[in-house]
Amino acid sequence: MPLKWRWVLIISVTLLASYLCFPLQEKIKLGLDLKGGIHLVMRVKTDDAVKASTDLDAETLRTELVKRGVTPQKLESAGVGRISVQGVDSAKASDFRDLVSSQFSAYSVSSKGGGDYELEMKPARVREIRESSLRQALETIRNRVDKFGVAEPVIQQVGFAGGGDERILVQLPGIQNTERVKELIGSPAYLEWKLVSIPPGHRVEDFRTLAPASRESLLSLFGGTLPADTELYPAELQQAGELLYWPCKKASPITGNDLRDARRDVGRLGDAVVNFRLTADAGQRFEDLTRANEGQLLAILLDKKVISAPRINAVIRDSGVIEGSFTVETAEDLAIKLRSGALPAGMELLEERTVGPSLGSDSIRKGIVASVMGAALVVIFMLVYYRLSGLNAIIALGLNILLLLGAMGYLKATLTLPGIAGIALTIGMAVDANVLIFERIREELRLGKTVKAAVASGFTKAFSTIVDSHVTTLIAALFLFGYGTGPVRGFAVTLCIGIIANLYTNIFVSHALFDTYLSSRRVDHLSI
Amino acid sequence: MKQFHLLTNTNLDIMGKKLFFIGISAVAVSASLFALFTRGLNWGVDFRGGTEVRVRFLNDPTVEQVRKDLEALGIGEVDLQRIGKPEDHELLIRIGQGRQTQSEGGLIGSSDVSQKVLAALATPEDRNLAAAGKIDLNQASAGSLEALLATRIEAAKQAGTLPAGSQVEARASAEAVIAARDAAGGLFRSLEEVQRIPTLPPAVQTILKDSTFIGQTSARSVEYVGPSAGRDLIRKATWAVIGSNVFILLYIWVRFRFIWGIAGVVALFHDVIIAMGALALTQKEFTLPVVAALLTIVGYSIADTVVVLDRIRENLRIYRTQDFERVVNASINQTFSRTILTQFTVMLCTTALYLYGGDRMDALSFTLLVGFAAGAYSSVFVASPILVLHQRWWNERRRRKA
Numbered sequence: 001m002p003l004k005w006r007w008v009l010i011i012s013v014t015l016l017a018s019y020l021c022f023p024l025q026e027k028i029k030l031g032l033d034l035k036g037g038i039h040l041v042m043r044v045k046t047d048d049a050v051k052a053s054t055d056l057d058a059e060t061l062r063t064e065l066v067k068r069g070v071t072p073q074k075l076e077s078a079g080v081g082r083i084s085v086q087g088v089d090s091a092k093a094s095d096f097r098d099l100v101s102s103q104f105s106a107y108s109v110s111s112k113g114g115g116d117y118e119l120e121m122k123p124a125r126v127r128e129i130r131e132s133s134l135r136q137a138l139e140t141i142r143n144r145v146d147k148f149g150v151a152e153p154v155i156q157q158v159g160f161a162g163g164g165d166e167r168i169l170v171q172l173p174g175i176q177n178t179e180r181v182k183e184l185i186g187s188p189a190y191l192e193w194k195l196v197s198i199p200p201g202h203r204v205e206d207f208r209t210l211a212p213a214s215r216e217s218l219l220s221l222f223g224g225t226l227p228a229d230t231e232l233y234p235a236e237l238q239q240a241g242e243l244l245y246w247p248c249k250k251a252s253p254i255t256g257n258d259l260r261d262a263r264r265d266v267g268r269l270g271d272a273v274v275n276f277r278l279t280a281d282a283g284q285r286f287e288d289l290t291r292a293n294e295g296q297l298l299a300i301l302l303d304k305k306v307i308s309a310p311r312i313n314a315v316i317r318d319s320g321v322i323e324g325s326f327t328v329e330t331a332e333d334l335a336i337k338l339r340s341g342a343l344p345a346g347m348e349l350l351e352e353r354t355v356g357p358s359l360g361s362d363s364i365r366k367g368i369v370a371s372v373m374g375a376a377l378v379v380i381f382m383l384v385y386y387r388l389s390g391l392n393a394i395i396a397l398g399l400n401i402l403l404l405l406g407a408m409g410y411l412k413a414t415l416t417l418p419g420i421a422g423i424a425l426t427i428g429m430a431v432d433a434n435v436l437i438f439e440r441i442r443e444e445l446r447l448g449k450t451v452k453a454a455v456a457s458g459f460t461k462a463f464s465t466i467v468d469s470h471v472t473t474l475i476a477a478l479f480l481f482g483y484g485t486g487p488v489r490g491f492a493v494t495l496c497i498g499i500i501a502n503l504y505t506n507i508f509v510s511h512a513l514f515d516t517y518l519s520s521r522r523v524d525h526l527s528i
Numbered sequence: 529m530k531q532f533h534l535l536t537n538t539n540l541d542i543m544g545k546k547l548f549f550i551g552i553s554a555v556a557v558s559a560s561l562f563a564l565f566t567r568g569l570n571w572g573v574d575f576r577g578g579t580e581v582r583v584r585f586l587n588d589p590t591v592e593q594v595r596k597d598l599e600a601l602g603i604g605e606v607d608l609q610r611i612g613k614p615e616d617h618e619l620l621i622r623i624g625q626g627r628q629t630q631s632e633g634g635l636i637g638s639s640d641v642s643q644k645v646l647a648a649l650a651t652p653e654d655r656n657l658a659a660a661g662k663i664d665l666n667q668a669s670a671g672s673l674e675a676l677l678a679t680r681i682e683a684a685k686q687a688g689t690l691p692a693g694s695q696v697e698a699r700a701s702a703e704a705v706i707a708a709r710d711a712a713g714g715l716f717r718s719l720e721e722v723q724r725i726p727t728l729p730p731a732v733q734t735i736l737k738d739s740t741f742i743g744q745t746s747a748r749s750v751e752y753v754g755p756s757a758g759r760d761l762i763r764k765a766t767w768a769v770i771g772s773n774v775f776i777l778l779y780i781w782v783r784f785r786f787i788w789g790i791a792g793v794v795a796l797f798h799d800v801i802i803a804m805g806a807l808a809l810t811q812k813e814f815t816l817p818v819v820a821a822l823l824t825i826v827g828y829s830i831a832d833t834v835v836v837l838d839r840i841r842e843n844l845r846i847y848r849t850q851d852f853e854r855v856v857n858a859s860i861n862q863t864f865s866r867t868i869l870t871q872f873t874v875m876l877c878t879t880a881l882y883l884y885g886g887d888r889m890d891a892l893s894f895t896l897l898v899g900f901a902a903g904a905y906s907s908v909f910v911a912s913p914i915l916v917l918h919q920r921w922w923n924e925r926r927r928r929k930a
Contacts, residue, residue: 177669352752358714366886374877428877469831476827483768
């Protein structure tokens with residue numbers, strides 16, 4: 001390629017890289033470890049969702065069987081994706097099989113002999129449930145974070161879905177209140193209204209002074225056994241670390257799914273409450289419920305815990321308040337969660353990293369100092385050792401870093417703390433190829449070649465060495481990219497781009513600089 | 529102008545002393561393995577699981593006292609380490625995995641440990657102030673500070689101490705306070721420092737004076753890793769090192785010869801083992817960035833070996849009749865200066881990183897430094913002697929067959 005065109009290319013690439021990376025503050029994205037914020041990795045316990053679906057199917061199966069006159073001795077959901085049916089009358093065995101194969105085709109049946117069967121959910125269906133609950137969880141968390149108001153949040157799936165190890169990554173820059181955030185995005189927020197069961201012989205008013213109470217005292221109030229439709233639910237408020245309970249009906253006539261809106265509000269006593277509005281359909285049900293049970297207690301449960309159990313004083317249609325021991329923040333967060341919908345499954349926290357902004361900016365400052373020091377040392381060394389040719393290497397080095405930053409800006413790559421180390425390392429490695437070429441040129445000069453011939457053959461002969469050594473380095477850097485997440489990946493990115501940019505600056509730019517220098521004058525002695 | 533030379537035209541008889549050089553490597557590798565098996569690596573939170581809290585103290589903490597305070601919590605094994613510059617008063621507090629705790633919100637495995645740690649480190653005076661409803665400016669988040677200011681501003685307007693129409697922004701003031709705290713390194717030293725923030729209205733200053741205090745500690749970072757993550761990461765790291773070695777081997781096989789690839793990979797394992805041995809010896813924390821450093825050593829150290837191999841191949845073409853050992857020796861001497869020079873420039877940058885990069889880069893840059901040094905040695909003194917030894921064995925075998 002003629003020298004003129006080479007320069008056109010070099011200048012265009014340089015301008016493009018400058019355009020892509022300046023101003024640095026805008027174009028180069030900083031990782032959470034540098035700008036501060038919260039990084040969470042959570043596992044969605046999709047087993048929960050599969051189990052819930054199995055429970056539901058077991059119930060349906062029971063009703064359907066009863067309709068057909070099949071009454072097994074025992075029918076229960078036996079863990080994740082399994083329903084065990086015991087003691088099916090042998091005369092009804094074909095009815096049972098027919099029903100399962102027609103209406104429960106998501107299960108495969110195996111006979112255990114003696115009228116016992118086991119239904120197992122097919123893998124395809126299990127995967128479908130896991131994937132859909134992951135999608136729903138992502139959607140819900142995204143909703144909650146949006147309503148919480150965070151700039152540039154990252155909420156995404158990591159790894160593979162469908163295998164029971166569904167993971168979600170959440171990154172919230174600039175947020176430090178970890179406990180609040182974890183509570184906000186990690187809690188299922190499943191809301192239910194349940195009528196409180198009043199023990200026989202007690203009036204509502206008396207009972208209100210007794211409950212919530214310990215398990216034992218409640219059982220004794222009910223005469224030893226709870227009614228079939230009643231269960232004990234823990235109260236959110238504990239007394240001296242002791243769990244207290246409310247006896248509530250198992251059925252939940254209204255749940256969080258029936259909400260149309262929820263807002264934080266100020267209650268009658270100036271306390272924080274959450275205001276809710278129901279959908280039209282649920283409003284009708286709520287009206288019926290409250291009319292039929294005026295004067296009774298209606299418990300409000302969040303994630304199976306009773307947060308309050310007010311008395312129904314009047315018929316309520318489609319709106320009301322939730323009282324509880326809220327602060328302004330917890331009421332606000334509950335309203336956000338209720339508006340965003342419940343999570344389909346519990347979450348397990350796998351990783352949490354919180355970096356304060358002061359630590360991040362410390363690290364940036366130190367990283368820059370170290371990189372500049374390293375660069376200065378390299379520059380001095382190259383000038384001392386290779387004189388004027390060292391200047392050539394330094395121009396190539398500067399361009400190398402510019403290209404690295406430009407590529408990072410273009411790829412929207414994130415600069416992390418190890419990434420800064422990657423840049424410092426790139427500075428050190430950038431002159432490697434220069435050293436290889438310069439040493440080769442010196443060798444050729446020693447053989448008595450003219451300057452022009454020595455430079456030409458120096459570049460030619462060093463070429464394959466440089467390519468080989470860069471490719472092997474790149475192989476390791478690519479594995480590093482595949483291995484790492486977050487900060488480590490940031491390191492791999494700077495390293496990979498640095499290596500590729502280095503090939504261009506050393507073989508192409510450095511060569512053009514030499515050729516330009518040699519073409520314009522007669523050079524007898526090369527300063528190298 | 530004369531050229532500046534260093535180690536050019538060397539004529540060292542490296543091959544003649546190859547057993548000596550391999551012996552040195554064997555000793556270094558054995559010592560590293562010994563250190564790895566006896567002392568073991570100081571696994572960081574990424575691999576071990578647990579919680580790591582980096583706390584900055586207002587006054588220089590006594591490690592023994594902090595340990596006593598934390599062990600009283602019963603949250604499991606506590607490990608303390610001073611970090612950063614002495615005047616920073618910083619401790620890295622590491623707490624083992626301990627029991628699984630279920631937090632209020634139902635996020636299983638959640639570590640509210642960091643909160644407990646900070647609470648345990650508070651002085652009795654601070655605890656009294658907090659019990660009296662005051663909030664700690666060194667730990668408050670922008671949100672909680674804003675909530676406090678909003679209620680107090682409202683109350684002041686109700687009480688008439690603040691004109692009802694006056695514009696006092698709770699959010700802007702809270703953010704100004706937090707920004708000033710970040711600028712001060714995450715920790716206010718006194719309330720006067722807060723009073724000096726120019727943008728705060730007098731009304732807010734009064735509220736801050738009455739309802740906040742300057743606590744003893746601030747968490748600069750918190751990391752929690754669940755128990756299952758570690759094993760996964762070690763497995764992936766091992767595969768990444770093995771995988772990159774296999775591909776490097778394949779590449780060298782294609783470009784050169786199979787046995788040369790073996791020699792290169794042996795040199796790589798040599799470098800990685802020595803770097804890990806140094807980590808075991810110094811007990812520097814083995815973290816994710818350290819794994820990144822190990823893979824970088826793999827990538828960079830092979831580049832130097834390739835330079836030597838390249839020259840051996842070139843010389844073999846020129847001097848077909850020469851003895852293999854002499855060709856290798858000559859090639860090493862011809863490339864000796866560039867091996868030293870390229871390593872030297874990288875070491876300049878790595879040393880700068882080690883000295884000035886701060887403690888968060890300490891383990892990373894230390895690993896690189898040791899690994900690069902081992903890499904420079906192994907390119908010359910390990911990989912090439914293996915080639916020669918192999919060639920000699922090969923010739924021997926051929927002669928015996930004939």
